[in-house]
Amino acid sequence: MPSVVALIPARSGSERVPDKNIRPLAGHPLLAYAVASATQAGIFDRVVCLTDSGKIAEVAQRYGADVPFLRPAALATATLPDIEWIKHALDQLGEHYDLFAIVRATNPFRGPDVLRRGLEQLLATPEADSIRAVELVKQHPGKMWVLEGKTMRPLLDQSQLDVAWHAGQYQALPPIYVQNSALEIAWTRVVSQTGTREGRVVSPFLTQGQEGFNIDDEEDWDRARSLLDEGEATLPDVTLPR
Numbered sequence: 001m002p003s004v005v006a007l008i009p010a011r012s013g014s015e016r017v018p019d020k021n022i023r024p025l026a027g028h029p030l031l032a033y034a035v036a037s038a039t040q041a042g043i044f045d046r047v048v049c050l051t052d053s054g055k056i057a058e059v060a061q062r063y064g065a066d067v068p069f070l071r072p073a074a075l076a077t078a079t080l081p082d083i084e085w086i087k088h089a090l091d092q093l094g095e096h097y098d099l100f101a102i103v104r105a106t107n108p109f110r111g112p113d114v115l116r117r118g119l120e121q122l123l124a125t126p127e128a129d130s131i132r133a134v135e136l137v138k139q140h141p142g143k144m145w146v147l148e149g150k151t152m153r154p155l156l157d158q159s160q161l162d163v164a165w166h167a168g169q170y171q172a173l174p175p176i177y178v179q180n181s182a183l184e185i186a187w188t189r190v191v192s193q194t195g196t197r198e199g200r201v202v203s204p205f206l207t208q209g210q211e212g213f214n215i216d217d218e219e220d221w222d223r224a225r226s227l228l229d230e231g232e233a234t235l236p237d238v239t240l241p242r
Contacts, residue, residue, distance in 0.1 A: 002098035004119065004185075005046045006038040007089055008065060010105050011076040012053035016217040021051075021105045022059045023221075026228055028238045030215065031056065034105040035063045036236040041112035043119050045097065050089050052076035064241045068093065083197045090188060102184040102197075108224060109210040109233045110182045118183045118205050129199020130186030134177040135212045142166060142173050177204060180212030209233070 010031055014020040022029040031049070038047040049060035049067050052075070057067040069092055075085045082102070090100065099122070101115065122131045142165025144155040158164040165173050183205060190199030210233040215221055227233035 003045045004043055004099040004101060005048060005093065005097040006044040006101050006103050008034050008038065008049045008103050008105060009085065010049055010051040010056050010060065012051065012056055013076060013078060017221060020215065021056055025108060025224060026235055029059050030108060031059055031105040032063045032238045033108040033236050034103050035060060035065045036238045037110060037112045037115060038103045039064050040236065041115035043116055050085060062240065086197050087191055090191060097188055099185060100188055104181045106215045107182045107213065108235055109213050111236045114183055114211050118185050121203060121205055122185050125203045128201050128203035129190045130184060131203045131205040132184050132198060133180050133182040133205045133207050133212055135180055135207050137176045137178045140170060140173050140176055180207060181214045182207050182212045
């Protein structure tokens with residue numbers, strides 16, 4: 001079995017939801033659900049939280065994650081490409097892992113089964129460098145427009161079609177998927193070989209229900225609480241290690 005490390009990024013600089021990663025949701029910090037999912041999945045040799053904050057590091061350790069070092073401030077900005085902190089983390093861990101998974105704290109409804117399914121899929125797809133979570137789009141790009149002064153044109157060229165996508169029903173359009181942040185798993189070799197986190201061949205990991213739900217702003221936070229109150233989503237079981 002290849003060795004796998006779970007990387008949980010949790011920087012401190014959330015602007016739209018202050019202290020988002022450690023803000024309580026249903027009795028526990030948001031970060032706790034990512035740690036619980038990764039720990040309970042039973043597929044990781046190590047579960048590591050990568051943060052620039054001592055406060056967040058303390059919470060992560062309390063719930064069972066390893067925090068071997070703090071991210072430098074330069075690697076914890078809102079505009080930094082993920083590949084930069086990933087390269088830093090893999091270099092600093094001190095151990096080699098065959099695969100790494102990005103388990104973001106902002107997807108609270110992704111449970112351990114999602115992580116197990118993802119790893120199984122990648123191992124069963126030897127031609128793939130990685131998997132990435134995707135879901136069907138709700139806003140189809142075939143119905144999107146680019147404004148040009150007082151007129152507009154379709155985002156996608158549809159001149160070759162008998163019936164333009166923007167003139168058809170959603171059900172008649174070709175299925176299009178959008179990535180979500182629920183899960184990424186990749187072979188660590190792709191980082192050094194391609195300079196990317198996903199490599200050249202990516203396998204689609206289809207999330208189900210609310211697994212791909214991401215908390216990005218206050219509206220998302222309210223929606224998360226509503227989904228829980230209405231029984232439309234569930235959280236991983238969280239228990240504090242003794």
